[in-house]
Amino acid sequence: MSFLLCIPIILPIVAGLAMLIAKPKKRIVREVYVAGVIILDMILSLIFIFTVPDQKFTLVQFTDTISITLKVDGMSTIFGMIVSILWVVATFYSFEYMKHEGKENKFFSFFTMSMGVVMGIAFSANLITMYLFYELLTMATLPLVMHSMDQKACAAGKKYVIFSITGASFGFVAIMLLMNYGVSLDFVYGGILDMAKVGGMEHLLLAGFILAFFGFGVKAAIFPFYSWLPSAGVAPTPVSALLHAVAVVNAGIFAITRVIYYSFGADFLRGSWAQTVVMVATIITIVFGSSMALRTKHIKRRLAYSTVSNLSYMLFSLSLMTPAGMVGGLTHMLFHSVLKITLFFVAGAIIYKTGREYVGEVEGFGRSMPITMICFTVCSLGLIGLPPLMGFSSKWHIASAAVESGNPLAYAGIGALIVSALLTTLYLVIIIIKAYFPRKDLDVKTLNKDVKDPNMLMTIPMIALSAVSIIIGVYPTPFIRVFETIAGGLF
Amino acid sequence: MHEAHNFIYNFPFFCIILTMVGGVVMPFIRNGWIAQKINMGIIAAVGGMNVAVLCQLMVDGGKTVTYMMGHFPAPFGNEIRFGPMEAIMALCFCLVMGMSILGGLKDIYHDVRKGKQNLYFLMINLLLCSLLALIYTNDMFTGYVFIEINTIAACAIVMSKDSGETIVATIRYLIMSLLGSGLFLMGISMLYGITGHLLMVPLKDSIGDLVTSGQYAIPLTVIIGLISLGVAIKSALYPFHSWLPGAHGSATTSSSAILSGLVLKGYIILLIKVIYRVVTPEVMAELQITNVLLVFGVVGMIMGSVRALKERHIKRMIAYSSVAQIGYIFMGIGLGSTVGIMAACFHILSHAFTKPMLFCSAGALVDASGHNYDFKKLRGSALKNPLAGIAFTVGGLSMIGIPLMAGFPSKLYFSTGAIQGDWFRLGVVLTALAISTVLNALYYLPAIINMWTPKKSQEASHGHDHGDAHGAHDAHGGDAHGHAEELANVEDHEDEHEEVHEKPRITVSFVVSMVIFLASNFALGIFYQPLMNIIEQGISVL
Known part of the structure; x- marks a missing residue:
């Protein structure tokens, strides 16, 4: 039965290619087709995630040690679940949103294909497989970033490709080192290094780890390789929401988790100079991302900088190299995904209905777009970390993991978290205040005459995600249990 | 030393003679179309014979066979010697040659003057003949003779497209090429002077003696240096590449494909044979020539790509990419280990299958966009000729080194070779590989995106x-x-x-060629292990 594992990956890719060739002309045909494929794929992924754990399926055997192999383990479960469920939500949102962007056939073809590729990353059982899908992800999402094909989009796309491929090619160097100094390339909790071969070559491998961290970290927007993410905001909003807040950036986080905990092994890295280097980088990114967000007036770019900062929360937590740190990172990965995708949906709804893109232009929207702004408020407060909402428990776990780790740098990290929380409050609350309390002398009524909430296709995803964020925020325990088992190496 | 006892072991000799005879016959066939058919027949026959040779060699346990032409011993006779690696190279070369001609057939009939087309196929036959001879020969001087034949045939197929541009390109090519073969000739004549041999095996013994006794140390360095330099010039290693973009960029599609995919490699295979059969890798390393090749290779990898980045003319861009790929191959030789040479040999094959595919598909895309070579103007051309578009995309991705495609195993083996080498090699080669990957992506991806974007x-x-x-x-x-x-x-x-309205006519031959190229590209990328085994076996008995 294990061969079924490749279905969630191949189905969307084939379906997307078929659509690229067939080019359905009627909107309804296209929407039913895309929704059908993506929902089917989500259902299949969830079924496989929950029914066939710990089975391997080798797609292609290159040599005895190198193969393209799929497997579902704990990490795949989390990433696969986040991605497949949010993908469905984003699909419905895009049906409405993409009406004003045009070229929908091309968009939805690549949108569908990207899902297969991301599932490939989630299900990959070794580094070579992950590398393959990682490169493919860049290729599959590039047309989405360059969707409008104007000068700005092309420049952003070019930047995205340069950054991603550079990162992956340095990551590849690390993979090669692991191949020569490891037992195999499979993901095994605790690492695959062959200590007999490593002896004397520790610094080479640590350098390799640095390459892998920053190489794969490019997709997770680590400082100083973050700048593609704000630029990529020129893409249509569903892309920014799904790919640049969830799928692509989390693929970066996912890859780094695999590299730290499943390839080099946390024990090998803990306390080394390499750990110091990466921790410093994450701490810088946390503060830097938040401050840039505060300085940026363009809503989508502000959210993108906020993503940069939040991704480094996860990276900081992961780089503690302890199981508790892994729990914190994974928790924040899940929670941030839900929150940030909703925030982007709201920004997109504003652009879609009014064409306004800047912070100052949303004055009085609390009254004109009530549903949208309520969702924004809920998720903003969640991201700020107001208990009992979502962001609180994840940040709590990160901070407590940092304290437990006993690493002196971790305290600096906690400081950065506090500063960043303050900045997050500022850059999100300003928007909320503007929306609900417009300036007295402003004639909001005439200014926002035509502004109303978008239709159901857009509001329902936002409402649902906000509701989910509240529910999980109040009852995070079951999720954290799962993360703890994974970080304990049991699943 | 094995004597030829099996009839199949006559085949390599037959291949060389058959192609030569084919070349001689061509002028008498006035019709280009018939000439092409005969030529394809010859290539197919040669390919088939090489399959037989390869199978027989593998059945006999992957040995090397020495074959004396006419059974005359050394000073008068001439030897060829072949093992699994030679056989597989010859086989792949035939396949690539045939497919390159099919892929650019439309352009051959368009670019080469009517009535002269048979002569084009004459040159193709001679080219194949000389390539086979370079692969199979066991004699330095025979190697030199066929290098010259190769040069002349290669220049002729560049010039076959009748334009001012190609004539200038050919003259540059001719001068540089002759310089290269001149250096090679100087090398072997000096070698003859100090050893008195031209056959490879006795040469190895006497060079071994010279090295152990410490005699002629400086002349030996000079000789090996001259031979390497000659080959480097002829195969366009970086600082000696200036003739390549002109020649490959302006020639007709098939010529560019064959020149890039095969002709450059023929000399390198000869060099690899010289290294293993005459000089031995240890002596190469001792004389520091390995290190020099490594440095030149790495510089070539980077600089070739940098020059390609600046290029707007699509075929010149692909040609510069060849300069970079030749850098890879020399880097593999420069690694100085068996893994390095294996990687270099595999890269010869993977590049031989990828680059002609790129040239043929680029030719078709150029055709689809109204004979416009500026890659910005190729916009939308892939939509008009999707097969060419797919081939170019796969070729580009393979060059970048995406898994499942032919470029990936090369990258894998180059880096393995680097990691097993010393610190200098590890650092330099891994960095160069990473940078070069990015550079490849930087010029192939924009071209790919551009051609798939509507006008x-x-x-x-x-x-x-x-x-x-x-x-x-x-x-x-x-x-x-x-x-x-x-x-x-x-x-x-x-x-x-x-x-x-605008759909160009896609010929059957083009479809066949592209499909086979695509299939072989994926086959190389996925099932590379058996091929690597053959290459490894071949190198061990070289």
């Missing part, structure tokens, strides 16, 4: 409509959807309309 005119109308739809949206809110949908539908129809 500017369509784009402009697109943007306009989109603006309209948006405007309508603002005014009517949700009610405008019907309108927008209508517009989208109209656009879709328009797209189709134009495509049908």
Whole structure:
């Protein structure tokens, strides 16, 4: 039965290619087709995630040690679940949103294909497989970033490709080192290094780890390789929401988790100079991302900088190299995904209905777009970390993991978290205040005459995600249990 | 030393003679079409014979066979010697040669003057003959003779496209090539002077003696240096590449494909044979020539790509990419280990299958966009000729080194070789590989995206409509959807309309060639292990 594992990956890719060739002309045909494929794929992924754990399926055997192999383990479960469920939500949102962007056939073809590729990353059982899908992800999402094909989009796309491929090619160097100094390339909790071969070559491998961290970290927007993410905001909003807040950036986080905990092994890295280097980088990114967000007036770019900062929360937590740190990172990965995708949906709804893109232009929207702004408020407060909402428990776990780790740098990290929380409050609350309390002398009524909430296709995803964020925020325990088992190496 | 006892072991000799005879016959066939058919027949026969040779060699346990032509011993006779590696190289070369001709057939009939087309195939036959001889020979001087034949045939197929540009390119090519073979000739004559041998095996013994006794240390360095330099010039290693973009960029499609994919490699295979069969890798390393090749290779990898980045002319861009790939191969030789040579040999094959595919598909795309070579002007061409588009895309991705494609195993083995080498090699080669990957992506991806993007005119109308739809949206809110949908539908129809009108004729030969190239590219990328085993076996008995 294990061969079924490749279905969630191949189905969307084939379906997307078929659509690229067939080019359905009627909107309804296209929407039913895309929704059908993506929902089917989500259902299949969830079924496989929950029914066939710990089975391997080798797609292609290159040599005895190198193969393209799929497997579902704990990490795949989390990433696969986040991605497949949010993908469905984003699909419905895009049906409405993409009406004003045009070229929908091309968009939805690549949108569908990207899902297969991301599932490939989630299900990959070794580094070579992950590398393959990682490169493919860049290729599959590039047309989405360059969707409008104007000068700005092309420049952003070019930047995205340069950054991603550079990162992956340095990551590849690390993979090669692991191949020569490891037992195999499979993901095994605790690492695959062959200590007999490593002896004397520790610094080479640590350098390799640095390459892998920053190489794969490019997709997770680590400082100083973050700048593609704000630029990529020129893409249509569903892309920014799904790919640049969830799928692509989390693929970066996912890859780094695999590299730290499943390839080099946390024990090998803990306390080394390499750990110091990466921790410093994450701490810088946390503060830097938040401050840039505060300085940026363009809503989508502000959210993108906020993503940069939040991704480094996860990276900081992961780089503690302890199981508790892994729990914190994974928790924040899940929670941030839900929150940030909703925030982007709201920004997109504003652009879609009014064409306004800047912070100052949303004055009085609390009254004109009530549903949208309520969702924004809920998720903003969640991201700020107001208990009992979502962001609180994840940040709590990160901070407590940092304290437990006993690493002196971790305290600096906690400081950065506090500063960043303050900045997050500022850059999100300003928007909320503007929306609900417009300036007295402003004639909001005439200014926002035509502004109303978008239709159901857009509001329902936002409402649902906000509701989910509240529910999980109040009852995070079951999720954290799962993360703890994974970080304990049991699943 | 094995004597030829099996009839099949006569085949390599037959191959060389058959292609030569084929070349001689060509002038008498006035019709280019018939000449092409005969030529394909010869290539197929040669390919088939090489399959037989390879199978027989593998059945006999992967040994090397020495074959004396006419059974005359050394000073008068001439020897060929072949093992699994030679056989597989010859086989792949035949396949690539045949497919390159099929892929660019339309352009051959278009570019080469009527009535002279048979002569084009004469040159192709001679080229194949000389390549086979370079692969199979066991005699330095025979190697030199066929290098010259190769040069002349290669120059002729560049010049076959009748334009001022090709004549200038050919003259540059001729001068540089002759310089290269001149150096090679100086090398072997000096070698003859100090050893008195031209056959490879006795040469190895006497060089071994010279090295152990410490005699002629400096002349030996000079000789090996001259031979390497000659080969480097002829195969366009970086600082000696200046002739390549002109020649490969301006020639007709098939010529560019064959020159890039095969001709450059023939000399390198000869060099690898010289290294293993005459000089031995240890002596090479001792004389520091390995290190020099490594440095030149790495510089070539980077600089070739950098020059390709600046290039707007699509075929010149692909030609510069060849300069970079030759850098890879020399880097593999420069690694100085068996893994390095294996990687270099595999890269010879993977590049031989990828680059002609790129040239042929680029030729078709250029054709589809009204003979415009500027890659910005190729916009939308892949939509008109999707097969060429797919081939170019796969070729580009393979060059970048995406897994499942032919470029990936090379990258894998190059880096393995680097990691097993010393610190200098590890650092330099891994960094160069990473940088070169990025550079490859930087020039292939924009070209790929560009050719799959609809034309500017369509784009402009697109943007306009989109603006309209948006405007309508603002005014009517949700009610405008019907309108927008209508517009989208109209656009879709328009797209189709134009495509049908401008669709170029895609010939059967082109389809066959592209399909085989694509299949072999994926085959190399996926099932590389058996091939690597053959190469490894071949190198061990070289």
